[in-house]
Amino acid sequence: MPRAPLSITGRMPSFRIICTVLAGVFLFSFGALLLKPMNYGLDLQDQPAYSAIINLQSPYVQGPPTQRFRDNLRNDTKYITSWASAGWTNDVITYGNLIYLALITERIPILPKFLSSHIDKSAPPFTFGDVIDIPRLSQAIGIPLLQWHEVKDSESQVLDDLGCWSIWETVQQHIQNPQPRGSPSLNRLKLDISWTKAPDWVKLTAPNKVDNHASFWSLAALGFPEARSNSLGSKNYPSPQHQVSLPPDDHVLCFDFLYYISAHHTWEWELDYSPAWRFVGQHMRWNATIERIADEHARRAMNVPKDKPTPPYISIHIRHGDFSQECIDIPLDQCFASLPVIARRVSEVQEELRTQKGIEVTHIIMTSDESDPEWWSEVRALGWTWVDYVAERTEEIYGKWHPVFIDAIIQSNGAGFVGTRGSTMSTLAIRRVQAWHDGPSRIVKWGWLGADNH
Template sequence: MARRLPLLISFPILLTLIFSAAWTFLDDTSLSSLGPHSLWPLFSPSTSPPEVGGLRISEMTRDEYINSSAPFPSFRQALVPGTNYMSIGLGAGLANQIIATMNLLLVSRLSNRIPVLSDFTRDYGHMPLGEHEHSQSNAGLPVDELFDLKKYTELTSFPTLGWRDLKSPEAPLERASCYESHDQVDRIIPASALTGNQATGESAIEVDIWSSPSSISDIHRIQNLVRFLGDEEGRKEHEEELLAKWGRGEIGMQLDGWEPRRPRGEFVCWSELYYFYTDRFDERWETSWPAWRAVGTHLHFAQPLLKVVEEYKEQVLGDPSKKYISIHARHGDFGRGTPPSTYLPHVLSLQSRHPSLATAPVLVFSDETDDAWWLGVKDQGWLRMDHEKLRTSQERGAWYPALIDMVLLSESGALIGTQASTFSLLAKLRVQDWGGGETILV
């Protein structure tokens, strides 16, 4: 059975700078106005940016990057000739998918392409099936249900699209070819040979996978990807080489009646972008992280979500305007069982050094399932964000415990998070950038 991807909405599971010191002198306003050529020196000051051609996407009106009659049965009907696009697949935990989406927005901006955002996909390792759910529900989460994309465009001048903008619901199956970036082996894989899809009832695209050149699969640097996207001749040579190897039976699979279709240069899709970076992978733990500075800090939460969070904040804190300290204790797949007492010195330090937090309540978020651990939280006089008691999933849907936690952590007066957790990482950056709060990772 051919692998089906929802509206190409999510590419589920299938598809997983040298940094100039000048960055630190740029404020958010100047970053927002940077186009492909002016942004490039911040990442690779010794080289020239790729030729992107055409109008800069920051200068386009909507009818210059999407057919005014869209959506259509085929997403290709919605594309405007002469305009380039890019999309990615998503998988793993929500925070990792957000980071991949940030990288998509950054790469699109550098390569002068319109980003087509995929829905976030549910990963059952991070978001297990609830007792009230009788079967796996694979409905994706539209990005604009989490983030205010209109505000993002207002702040950065860069537009975005989603798959629902391009393709009609329940439209016929389409076929596309996408690049992957992990395997360091040349290959072309037909969609029908791929397994593990999380199917939905929505219209779909079956995706054939093409390996990327070694300059990308060996080193996941954003600069290399941008150069590849801007090098039409180089892409054709790479694809010709893969096709020749496939024709000789050296790579991929030979299936009756199946012939590879080359990726389309004007519409590029990539397996995933989570692992991409500008200088090194761990740059994301620094406040100067380019993807955060140029993109992430401008991804504010959607207003309807914020209104929902206010209701939960009132239920838990009583006064929704009250400042609070958050603890995000990631256990679960991290294999940790950090006792609540470990956080007490950090809480006392924050309360003693920040007068506005001197009497602030402490709100604890954790995937810990041990009742004794939560009793330790209660003994400290701290509050628990208990979505089972609040019946959040039953009343709002499976995504909402994570979404509400994400917003509440980001609105903290101060945050104590978990080292190496990307959920804590994004909360840390938001608390610092948006609220000027102190953050500690344990």
């Protein structure tokens, strides 16, 4: 493990210094108390005060961000990084996998910003720590975390060379001539990557089985001397701009894409034993500021008076949008579950809350990418509500990212949850509701007429 920063030793502090420090601690503690969100009934915002800690410079870099990333790294510390661009929820999973790999390789993760690949490409990248409470996550998992903008100046025009492993080329065996998987983050960070194909043994399942997952511990092995040195003869690609061929870096272990990674079974975040979820994902709690914004939106959607606490509610996520492409030769009204079918699942969650927790939940909040006004009218007829982002002027006030963030936070803070089979957004909402609120959940099946009959 990286060693802790050196302690300051020397002369005994003067009385004036002691008073100054105590005054600073008092003012900081008072400020943290003011910044801590109010607690509305559920424990959705019961966060420790350290979530408001000022982000001081990390001792695991040399200083402020530099023009070249290597100039800011410590020689006595090893790091790990990767990049993504697969939709925000999938990128959350990817970064969760990256952090879990950091744990088992005893390295410090360097996290990129989120890219708006599934929102609006004109939206600027969004910093990981502005969505996820990094101090809380770091304390929970016991290792520090860095963000790329803390390491390298975001405005730097210096092109850095780096050698990395390509997992994508290895696991995509059903694709003809697979290539390393790039990311727009590489251009933004001015990184010129020389890729080396990861060895075939990193694949999670047998070589003749068609899936695209790699194994956590196989990838971890590449972060240690023996497996690394034995794999350096793999296919290598010169970097696209400088045309240099580099072996995978040992100081900064890096991989092209860490979404399809599991310990035992494919799509493991859907399973309750998932180590990446248990040891990392469940501790990726929301940044207090953005959670408060989401709670304000939810309260207005439920018409909660300002002097009343946020009531318990059941959150729903129904994904249609791009899922319609899966409804081949099936009319959409038969392919997707109807609202009465969804309502039956909601009633099951209500009954479980009633019998197991003694909670009578009447507020239901729908989140969905459905655009049909008639469908939304039927939602209203059921007595359910939703956040009207146009009326709220959410994008205008906060930016294009916030409707997606607010939906995810509202989903996660339900007393219970109903989601859509096959959607990673629903998968994470289920995991969060179960882990954070001990809440019941249901998944609505779809794809053919009567798919969710039970």
